[in-house]
Amino acid sequence: MNILENKTILVTGGTGSFGKKFIKKALDSNAKKIIIFSRDELKQYEMKQEFNDKRLRFFIGDVRDKERLNRAFDGVDYVIHAAAMKHVEACEYNPFEAVKTNIHGAQNIIEAAIDCGVEKVIALSTDKACAPVNLYGATKLASDKLFVAANSYVGEKPTRFAVVRYGNVVGSRGSVLPFFNKIKHTGVLPVTDERMTRFWITLDQGVQFVIENLERMHGGEIFVPKIPSMKVVDLAKAIGPDCRIEFIGIRPGEKLHEAMIMEDDARHTVEFDSYYVIQPEFPYWTPKFAEGGKTLEEGFEYTSDKNNTWLTMEELKRYL
Numbered sequence: 001m002n003i004l005e006n007k008t009i010l011v012t013g014g015t016g017s018f019g020k021k022f023i024k025k026a027l028d029s030n031a032k033k034i035i036i037f038s039r040d041e042l043k044q045y046e047m048k049q050e051f052n053d054k055r056l057r058f059f060i061g062d063v064r065d066k067e068r069l070n071r072a073f074d075g076v077d078y079v080i081h082a083a084a085m086k087h088v089e090a091c092e093y094n095p096f097e098a099v100k101t102n103i104h105g106a107q108n109i110i111e112a113a114i115d116c117g118v119e120k121v122i123a124l125s126t127d128k129a130c131a132p133v134n135l136y137g138a139t140k141l142a143s144d145k146l147f148v149a150a151n152s153y154v155g156e157k158p159t160r161f162a163v164v165r166y167g168n169v170v171g172s173r174g175s176v177l178p179f180f181n182k183i184k185h186t187g188v189l190p191v192t193d194e195r196m197t198r199f200w201i202t203l204d205q206g207v208q209f210v211i212e213n214l215e216r217m218h219g220g221e222i223f224v225p226k227i228p229s230m231k232v233v234d235l236a237k238a239i240g241p242d243c244r245i246e247f248i249g250i251r252p253g254e255k256l257h258e259a260m261i262m263e264d265d266a267r268h269t270v271e272f273d274s275y276y277v278i279q280p281e282f283p284y285w286t287p288k289f290a291e292g293g294k295t296l297e298e299g300f301e302y303t304s305d306k307n308n309t310w311l312t313m314e315e316l317k318r319y320l
Contacts, residue, residue, distance in 0.1 A: 003215045004029040010076045011036055012063055012109065013083030015043035017169065018124065020050075021203045022080060022210065027053055029211075037061050037072050038083065063105030069112035076116065078214060081109050081123040081147075084140070088128070088253045091136040102139035103146070110150040114159050122214055123147045125165040125222070127199055127258040127304075130265075134253025144222060148280050151219040160219030164210050165260055167199025167227060167304070170319060176232065177239070177320075184240040190248045196232040197257050197304040200311060201225065202319070209275070218288045220280030224260045226273075229307040230316060238316040261302035269296055276302065 004026050011019045014036030026034050035057045036044060044058045061068035063083050073079065084102050085091055091098035106123065113121050125144050128137035150161040168175055180189055201209075205225070213223040236245055250256070261269055261276060270277045270293035277289045311319070 002029045004031045004078075004211065006030065006032045007077040008033040008075055009035070009078045009080065010059075010072060011080045011082060012038070013081075014038050015040055015047050016082060017203060018082045018206060020047065022082075022207045023051065023056070025207055025211065027051070027055065031055065033057060035059055035072060035076065037063075037069075062101075063108055064100050066108040066112055069108050070115060073112050073116035073118055077119050079109065079113055079118050079121040080210060080214075081106070081121060084124070084143075086126070086136060088134050088136050089251070091139065092134060092253050095135050098135055098139050102136075103142045106143040106146045110146060110153065110161065113161075114150075114154050114157050117157070118159050120214060120217065121147070121150075121159065121161045122210055122217070123161070123163050124210070125163050127165065127167045127260045128255075129165065130259040131262050133255055136253070148220050148222065151280065152282060160217065162213060162217035162219060163222040164206075164213055165222055165224050166201050166206055166209065167258060167260065168201070169206055170200060170202045176235070180236060180239045184243055187240075187243050188246050189236040189240050189243045190246050191233050191236050192248055192250045192254060193256060194233050194245075194247055195256055196250075197229050197307075198232060199227050199258055199260065199304050199307070200230045200319075201227045220282060220285065221289075222265075222278040224276040224278065224302065226275055226309070228309040228311045228315075229304040230311040234311075234313055235316055238313055238320055257303050257305040259301060259303040261300070263299055263301055266296045266300040266302075267298075269300075270294065271296055 015038045033055050037059045039062050059072045085098045126140050129140035132138045132141050144163050147161045147163050209225050265278050268279045270289040272293050
């Protein structure tokens, strides 16, 4: 049975790129009811016109507001937590706002889910939460830790929490792809450093990975997909083959390469054909993913510059 079938699902930040794609898939999977929880009434209005499905409910609310979350979570089976302040520069300039949304908001989601008897919660994370160098990554690391620890916090309650961590989403709002497309007519594309690499995942792949892990989660895991890397300079050349590449220097809070699993996490990570599971270090945890998986060698790190899979220029062009 499809795990979404006949379920009531709430998506925080549901009017974003991920939310729209997830909601379409949930509707196709015969979900009973889908609640879009977000702050922007205009985006909710536009989304309502786009989907026009009686199974959709639109809640205006902020993850900072626990009382509103308690109201919205009533009768909900699954919560997909996609709401966040995610723009690196905005978080650097507005650090207290990022903490309120990404950390305090995570705590509110956890407590409301437990109080309302939600069955499963999956929180969306980012590669920037692994060995963070900017405030956005630091707040998402704190959020990840909260969601993992929440499985001990529940006591005898049935609610379970897990995290999905992946890299840059192709074409999502704020990604470099629409920015390059917007300015390529100028004949110049700015790249911060010619060595820069990033993980690459499509919206469809991200949504499907979340749904798969909603089914396989036990509570406390961080799921990491195996996805290809690409060089940002290759992406610029694929978008604007006739453009001049201008190297402008690394911005505050930016890494040359991103990581999703570092050496210390690798010690309690299990590898499968298409994904990794960072298992929690609870004293009561017994390995749930030993069958079919394998432990990682000492010193293993999963970073965008040391990846086994890379997108060629031709593959990038096909994606675009």
